[in-house]
C-alpha cells in the first residue's frame with residue numbers, strides 16, 4: 001500500500017540524513033564513561049540534591065498543577081529564585097520550566113517593534129528562536145566581533161537594543177568578552193543579555209562569568225541560565241532587575257502559558273545552587289579536569305567545562321563518536337545544523353566528579369581514536 005504524501009517526504013528526509021552522516025538517535029546508553037553530559041559538578045546524583053527533591057515531591061506532589069501565575073508557584077520556586085539571586089549576585093530571578101523557555105520568554109518580552117536585537121553568530125538555538133519569535137529588527141554578527149556590535153549600536157535607529165551572547169559558548173566552549181560587550185551596551189544605552197547556561201556553576205568559582213567580570217547587578221546586563229547543567233536538575237531562569245522580573249511575569253508567554261517547573265526539580269536546583277555557592281572548589285575541579293582533558297586530546301584549553309575537538313566532516317564525527325561508544329566512552333557529536341558544514345566536532349565535557357583513573361582512561365581512549373600519542377601529539 002502506498003504511504004501518505006507525508007510518509008513519502010519523511011522517508012526521503014531520513015534517507016538524506018543518513019547519506020550525509022546527520023542522523024541522530026535518542027537512546028538510553030547506560031554504563032558508558034561520561035564525557036558528554038552537562039552535569040559538570042556531578043550534582044544530579046548528589047544525595048543532598050536528591051533529598052531536597054524527595055522532600056519537595058512528598059510535600060507538593062509530582063507536578064506543579066498549573067502556571068506560575070495561577071496555582072503553580074510553591075515555596076520551592078520562591079526559595080530557588082532566592083538561591084539563584086544569592087549565587088549570581090542579582091537583584092531578582094524568575095524561574096521558567098526550562099532554559100529554552102526562559103530564552104524564548106525574555107526575548108519575546110523585550111523584543112518587537114522598536115527593539116534591535118544584535119546577536120553573536122554562535123548563540124544557542126533557543127536564543128535564535130526567541131529572537132525570531134520576538135519579531136524584532138535583527139542583526140547577526142560574526143563570532144566575537146565586538147567592532148561589528150559597536151558599529152550596529154552606533155548607527156541604530158530603534159529606541160531600544162539588546163545584544164545577545166553566551167558567556168561560555170555551548171559548542172565551541174570559548175568565552176565572550178563580557179567586559180567589552182557590557183562597555184558598549186553602557187555607552188550606547190543597550191541591554192546585554194548573557195546566556196550563562198555553561199557559565200553558572202563553572203566560571204567565577206561557580207557564580208558565573210557575569211559575576212566574575214564584576215557585572216552582576218549592573219543595570220544594563222541581564223542573565224539567562226539553565227538549571228539542567230551544572231545545577232544537575234531541570235528548568236531555567238532569567239536574572240536581572242526587579243523591574244525586568246515584573247515585566248516578565250506579566251508578559252513572557254512561556255512563563256504565563258506554561259505549567260510551572262515541577263516543585264521537586266525546583267527544590268533540587270535550589271539545593272544545588274546553595275552547594276555551588278558554599279563549595280567553590282567544585283568549579284575549580286572542573287577546570288582542573290578540563291585542562292587534563294584538553295592536554296591529552298591535543299586541543300587548546302577552553303575556559304569552561306566544554307572542550308571542543310574539530311574533526312572535519314559530519315561522517316567522521318559520527319564515526320569517531322560511534323567508535324568511542326563501542327569502547328565505553330560517551331562524547332558529544334556536533335554536526336550541522338548545530339555547527340556549520342565542514343567543522344563538525346566532538347564535544348567533551350569535564351566533570352568535577354571524574355576520578356583521576358576515569359579521566360585518564362577516557363582521555364586516553366579519545367586520544368587513541370584521534371590518532372594521538374601519549375602526550376597529546378600526533379602518533
Ligand SMILES: Cc1ncc(COP(=O)(O)O)c(C=O)c1O
Nearest residue numbers: 098099100124170197226228235
Ligand atoms: C547555551 C544554552 N542555552 C539554553 C539551553 C537550553 O537549556 P535547557 O536544556 O534547560 O532547556 C542550552 C541547552 O542545551 C544551552 O546550551
